[in-house]
Amino acid sequence: MVTYWRLEVLRMLRDRRFLILMLVLPVGMYLLFTNVFGQEDRAAARPDDVLGVDVRLMVSMAAFGAIGAALSATGPRIAQERAIGWMRQLRVMPMPARQVIIAKVLAAMTMALPAIVLVATTAVLAHGVRLAAWQWLAIGGMLWLGTAPFAALGVWIGYLADGDSAFAVMYGVYLALSALGGLWMPVHVLPSVLQDIAPMLPSNRFAELGWNVAAGTGPSMLGVAVLAGWLVVFAALALLGYRRRIAA
8 A cells, every 4th residue: 555655646746737736826825815815804804813814824725725735636636547547457456445545545645735834834934924833733734634534535526527527526626615614714704604504614624723723722623523524424435436436
């Protein structure tokens, strides 16, 4: 499984378009939101917001970038693998389906880490964001671990959708999770119906991990449970999708 994980990571590192999108998009979005929409976000901030707009947006855009990297590293790439006949090669590999899914999820999580680090670095250099050393480490570690459900979701999309439609499905899911999960704007400014939906979404609970640490508190156990639940659901669907495709 380790060898297959290494192969997956090396293949992604050779894809320049993927690397540029993965590295440039989250940083660009952070700068856009802080510089163009920052004043509006500050005006919309609640008086009891202890984070401040720059820190909140840093965590939000790090989460946004990590989700995008995890989904891009799985969904469209797996659909492309199927189109070129890679599934036939997997049939002869002495590796159980479960290990294939785990390796792909871990590879996607590996590729999500640079997005988190780059957004945090940009926040420090561009806006002077300062946190304690333990907070930086905790935010990075929790956001990295929290990408697992999205990597599993991407694997499922890759085995569910065909060809070019995989990218469209992945991107639609990506934008919906980001907008409805409160990554682009605070949840409290969303319509009341969406405010009720947001806490049930993995994207909101994912960013919440970083928001809580930046605020000096620990992760919400309910939030962790929601993320774990989504991970189980997406991993099971990914495994079913893989087995269905490998048997076809």
